[in-house]
Amino acid sequence: MRETQHNRWSTVGTALAVSSAIGMMSGMAVANEKLVELQQSNENWVMQGKDFSGTHYSTATQINKKNVKRLRPSWSFSTGVLNGHEGAPLVIDGTMFIHTPFPNNTFAVDLDEPGVIKWEHKPKQDPAARAVACCDVVNRGLAYWPGDDKTPAMIVKSQLDGHVVALNAETGEVHWKVENADISVGQTETAAPFVAKDLVIQGSSGAELGVRGYVTAYDIHTGEMAWRWYATGPDSDIGLQKDFNSDNPHYGQKNLGVSTWEDKAWKIGGGTNWGWYAYDPDLDMFYYGSGNPAPWNETMRPGDNKWTMTIWGRDLETGLAKFGYQKTPHDEWDYAGVNVMMLSEQKDKNGKMRKLLTHPDRNGIVYTLDRETGDLVSANKMDDTANWVKKVDLETGLPIRDPEYGTRMGHRSRDICPSAMGFHNQGFDSYDPKRELFYLGINHLCMDWEPFMLPYRAGQFFVGANVWTYPGPKGDRQNGVGSGQVKAYNAITGDFAWEKMEKFSIWGGTMATAGGLVVYGTLDGFIKARDADNGELLWKFKLPSGAIGHPMTYTHEGTQYVAINYGVGGWPAVGLVFDLNDPSAGLGAVGAFKELARNTQMGGGVMVFALDGKSPYDDLSLGEFSK
Amino acid sequence: MKFKSLAVAASALMILSGGAVAYDGTKCSAPGDCWEAKPGFPDKIKGTKYDPKHSEKELNKQTQAMQAMEKRNAERVEQFKKSGNWVY
Numbered sequence A: 001m002r003e004t005q006h007n008r009w010s011t012v013g014t015a016l017a018v019s020s021a022i023g024m025m026s027g028m029a030v031a032n033e034k035l036v037e038l039q040q041s042n043e044n045w046v047m048q049g050k051d052f053s054g055t056h057y058s059t060a061t062q063i064n065k066k067n068v069k070r071l072r073p074s075w076s077f078s079t080g081v082l083n084g085h086e087g088a089p090l091v092i093d094g095t096m097f098i099h100t101p102f103p104n105n106t107f108a109v110d111l112d113e114p115g116v117i118k119w120e121h122k123p124k125q126d127p128a129a130r131a132v133a134c135c136d137v138v139n140r141g142l143a144y145w146p147g148d149d150k151t152p153a154m155i156v157k158s159q160l161d162g163h164v165v166a167l168n169a170e171t172g173e174v175h176w177k178v179e180n181a182d183i184s185v186g187q188t189e190t191a192a193p194f195v196a197k198d199l200v201i202q203g204s205s206g207a208e209l210g211v212r213g214y215v216t217a218y219d220i221h222t223g224e225m226a227w228r229w230y231a232t233g234p235d236s237d238i239g240l241q242k243d244f245n246s247d248n249p250h251y252g253q254k255n256l257g258v259s260t261w262e263d264k265a266w267k268i269g270g271g272t273n274w275g276w277y278a279y280d281p282d283l284d285m286f287y288y289g290s291g292n293p294a295p296w297n298e299t300m301r302p303g304d305n306k307w308t309m310t311i312w313g314r315d316l317e318t319g320l321a322k323f324g325y326q327k328t329p330h331d332e333w334d335y336a337g338v339n340v341m342m343l344s345e346q347k348d349k350n351g352k353m354r355k356l357l358t359h360p361d362r363n364g365i366v367y368t369l370d371r372e373t374g375d376l377v378s379a380n381k382m383d384d385t386a387n388w389v390k391k392v393d394l395e396t397g398l399p400i401r402d403p404e405y406g407t408r409m410g411h412r413s414r415d416i417c418p419s420a421m422g423f424h425n426q427g428f429d430s431y432d433p434k435r436e437l438f439y440l441g442i443n444h445l446c447m448d449w450e451p452f453m454l455p456y457r458a459g460q461f462f463v464g465a466n467v468w469t470y471p472g473p474k475g476d477r478q479n480g481v482g483s484g485q486v487k488a489y490n491a492i493t494g495d496f497a498w499e500k501m502e503k504f505s506i507w508g509g510t511m512a513t514a515g516g517l518v519v520y521g522t523l524d525g526f527i528k529a530r531d532a533d534n535g536e537l538l539w540k541f542k543l544p545s546g547a548i549g550h551p552m553t554y555t556h557e558g559t560q561y562v563a564i565n566y567g568v569g570g571w572p573a574v575g576l577v578f579d580l581n582d583p584s585a586g587l588g589a590v591g592a593f594k595e596l597a598r599n600t601q602m603g604g605g606v607m608v609f610a611l612d613g614k615s616p617y618d619d620l621s622l623g624e625f626s627k
Numbered sequence B: 001m002k003f004k005s006l007a008v009a010a011s012a013l014m015i016l017s018g019g020a021v022a023y024d025g026t027k028c029s030a031p032g033d034c035w036e037a038k039p040g041f042p043d044k045i046k047g048t049k050y051d052p053k054h055s056e057k058e059l060n061k062q063t064q065a066m067q068a069m070e071k072r073n074a075e076r077v078e079q080f081k082k083s084g085n086w087v088y
Helices: A002-010 A012-018 A020-039 A127-132 A574-578 B002-016 B061-083
Strands: A071-078 A090-092 A095-099 A106-110 A117-121 A143-145 A154-158 A163-168 A174-179 A194-196 A199-202 A214-219 A225-230 A278-280 A285-289 A310-315 A321-326 A342-347 A353-360 A365-370 A376-381 A389-392 A399-401 A413-416 A430-432 A437-443 A445-451 A465-471 A484-489 A496-502 A510-513 A517-521 A526-531 A537-542 A552-556 A559-566 A605-611
Touching (some): A020 A194, A071 A537, A090 A143, A090 A552, A143 A194, A163 A199, A225 B061, A278 A342, A310 A353, A342 A430, A353 A437, A365 A389, A430 A510, A484 A517, A510 A552, A517 A559
Antiparallel strands (some): A071 A605, A090 A095, A095 A106, A106 A117, A143 A154, A154 A163, A194 A199, A199 A214, A278 A285, A285 A310, A310 A321, A342 A353, A353 A365, A365 A376, A413 A445, A430 A437, A437 A484, A445 A465, A484 A496, A510 A517, A517 A526, A526 A537, A552 A559
16 A cells, blocks of 8 residues: 555656546645645745654754844734734745634735735634633644645634634635534634645544544545544544554554443543644655543543553554554543654664654653654653653553552642643654754643542533642742753654753744754743754844744745744643633643743734844835825 | 563562552553552442443533534535535
8 A cells, every 4th residue: 555655656747647537646646745845945834844744944054053143023913813822824935824813813924025914814703612722722823735736725724613724825715614623512623734645634622621532634625524533432433454553562452442441431531632743755644642531530530541642653545543652541640642743764773774753742751653663762751850650661662650640539649740731742843854853842840730520511621630730840949930941852862962941831842943053932932042052042032922832934035034923822821811810720830830921921923033134124115105 | 472471470469569559550451451440449430439420411412513513514515516615
């Protein structure tokens, strides 16, 4: 199957000429190849991860270690809404596409004259959707499909109220709009759609309301559902290939979506996937993580609770799983396993070249797996203060738990690391393939946790734990700061090339460039650049508000730009956004980030930087009225 | 095979230590199934003070909502394929 796929691409030209049936198949391959081709140009940033591997690595070198001090704002754009601005803009063919939190407006801006809004799309949504969003009304961004001879290029978006919408990239007109989630049962959408070949893949949200996770693919041409698979339940719902986990049978294989639960608890079992994806066009497989089981009260769901908290390798066309590795069996901490997947090819300790995926999880472990077989290659703590697990046994694949830092009914657990917010959350990080380093934006957060019994009512919250989060041992707990880290990590050796502390959690991810820079935004409202080799801070600029999205870069008319969303929010800023004071409010976040409001307020916009602030408006006549 | 011997070793250990071995995630009843009750907690919660007493009707609401959305979407797609215009 895979072999056929590979051959098909190399003979696209021939196939086109043969018959209309084959022509249709190769049409899909062409669309895919076009996206790969667009990714390779420094003029584009065509997907949230920049490329299918999710490297967030740009070969552009105009901005580099020597001159980054000259980086200044070139132009800016206010989105007209507040709350958290996650994700980042896309840039394709000289147009920037900008998304917002609820009500999820979309703007297209021509880079030759960024003061003019080329088109906008403003959805009408039921405001009740806001009430079932656990963690601010964020959205992680847009996706792009490059078009073919049947259908023009599309911008694809998700809406908090559960819709997925395909818009004509040139005009902003709705091509199709499907229902992918129902807020009346607690389902929402905050993840960015993911485009590969001619499919739009959309995840799910709502494990804090007992939503059983599901992942769905739609045909870009027609909006028709291609497949839908679940995180828990019978194998026929989960979608397993015949040879599922045959390379690693000890991970578990058949029927575990039911047998690792008591009775029908899997029906409200969580495992939503609201993070990120990666895709390998050669293997034709995509990768993502499923989230936490529901409820947070572990005592109400005995069992390993498969397949929540699982790294998936699935076939793109069928969605069927080739492998699944459960990172956190029977979660007791809400270590929702949805985080970023970054693909690389590196030599392992035996000198063998491996196709890998690397994944910094909420639970404080960075997992590196062979992305064809699912073999566990390494699993290291991203900070040595993680204490729920002693280590991950690479032979058995099992995390060896420390019972002292487990959670249970009738007990308030203290000083658990990481906190439910994770040592790593939704930030999209980066990988420099020359340096073979992953640049991880890390949280340094620990917690106290005490569960309570509660009933399930569809459409209502189903959490069942009180949580108090605070800065970890290396931070300053008394003063509420020192809750962030940035580290450069080698996935084979497990070594850190460098580690730096940050005042607040690094929530929004990182970007790396061949100019030797690692760029990221901070919750207290800075965009910063560090030296990729030693972590030295080389530059920063004070944004209007805190950043919870990742930086992106593109070159236009010969000038390299760096852009980032600002507008603080998401889980860390719920105290500030919703005006909460109880330290355990906001699912335990309020106490940890009470200092945030002294450093930032809400906002919403995009700031674009270039060397010396070079801008289209250096030509003062641009956009001026004339008769 | 590995798991069988692990389980045997684990149960031997438990006998030696009087059974008071806390759940550490390494003792598996089958591949991919390594959960154990914590000391003082039951193997099954049904009928205990931790019984969630879920309502079957509530548990099924998500499936019903998903099926209804899938049906409405399929109707939209069918109409779209016929007319070339998407009607929500």
